[in-house]
Amino acid sequence: MEKSKIIEVKDLVFCYPDGTKAIEDISIDFYDGEFIAFIGTNGCGKTTFSKCLNGILKATSGTIKVNGIDVVHTKDCTELVKNIGYVFQNPDHQLFNNNIYDEIAYAPRNLRIPEDEVKQRVTEAAAIAGVTPEVFEEHPFFQVKGIRQRIAIASILSLRPKVIIVDEPTTGQDYKQSIEVMEFLKMLNEKHGHTIIIITHEMDIVAEYAKRVVVMTGGRVLSEGSVQEVFAQTELLEKANIKPPQVTRLAQRLESVGFDNNIISPEKMFEQWRQLAKQPVGK
Numbered sequence: 001m002e003k004s005k006i007i008e009v010k011d012l013v014f015c016y017p018d019g020t021k022a023i024e025d026i027s028i029d030f031y032d033g034e035f036i037a038f039i040g041t042n043g044c045g046k047t048t049f050s051k052c053l054n055g056i057l058k059a060t061s062g063t064i065k066v067n068g069i070d071v072v073h074t075k076d077c078t079e080l081v082k083n084i085g086y087v088f089q090n091p092d093h094q095l096f097n098n099n100i101y102d103e104i105a106y107a108p109r110n111l112r113i114p115e116d117e118v119k120q121r122v123t124e125a126a127a128i129a130g131v132t133p134e135v136f137e138e139h140p141f142f143q144v145k146g147i148r149q150r151i152a153i154a155s156i157l158s159l160r161p162k163v164i165i166v167d168e169p170t171t172g173q174d175y176k177q178s179i180e181v182m183e184f185l186k187m188l189n190e191k192h193g194h195t196i197i198i199i200t201h202e203m204d205i206v207a208e209y210a211k212r213v214v215v216m217t218g219g220r221v222l223s224e225g226s227v228q229e230v231f232a233q234t235e236l237l238e239k240a241n242i243k244p245p246q247v248t249r250l251a252q253r254l255e256s257v258g259f260d261n262n263i264i265s266p267e268k269m270f271e272q273w274r275q276l277a278k279q280p281v282g283k
């Protein structure tokens, strides 16, 4: 079944007030249920682009359609806010209420949703994000970073958005916390059907969790495609200063003895090694 288009971006340009042209010209579509990673070096425009998608930043020119509705040339941001949630890289830039309940309730209250439905949404969002009601009265800032991030995600989930953009979900987290947050996003994608967009510098995370990759450089999309397709483009990635995961680089070094150049997991590498080992020498 063909997936429905949820975001359509055409000829997008964004300039900051000081004249910095952070997005040069982007046209790309995103589909319902995708798990996407934006990658690229520092300053290439990943955060700016995703803030344009969420309406935090208003495009200088070009169009962004969400569910077919042009959200750039309208003053009413409701469609954007309801459909696309953006989780800041640092949850502390997002959390500002004095207790966790009010934090998660803030966005639906802002849309003037009746208080009994707000309560239902807070309970649901907190449960999905693993924030227990026992801490609802506590101050968000007194929680550890992993929990603050979950509160930030819950405060987005309470809008029940179709798309959730998470800016650098694993930066500054140890291995266990990184896996926890990524498994959580995977669950939101697979079980709850949210389209997930992550921005990351960690290629192992991309290989393990994303299905589609958007490579950015200088405010433009340099390449995009499935994880396998993108990681196989060695010259292009070099241009963008991106190193594919080690397992992919190893497979590429061994291409001459029969390995594929688009292997992204140790399991696949092992499977191919076993197949190659069964072949008679010289074949």
Ligand SMILES: Nc1ncnc2c1ncn2[C@@H]1O[C@H](COP(=O)(O)OP(=O)(O)OP(=O)(O)O)[C@@H](O)[C@H]1O
Pocket (backbone or CB within 6 Å): 016, 017, 018, 020, 021, 022, 040, 041, 042, 043, 044, 045, 046, 047, 048, 049
């Ligand atoms: N508030 C701002 N005012 C002016 N220029 C800005 C502002 N924020 C970002 N920029 C510039 O816009 C460009 C894109 O920045 P952006 O933060 O979107 O990049 P990024 O890909 O998210 O980088 P990183 O990986 O470091 O987070 C950079 O040149 C940056 O210096």
Ligand SMILES: [Mg+2]
Pocket (backbone or CB within 6 Å): 046, 047, 048, 167
């Ligand atoms: Mg950024």
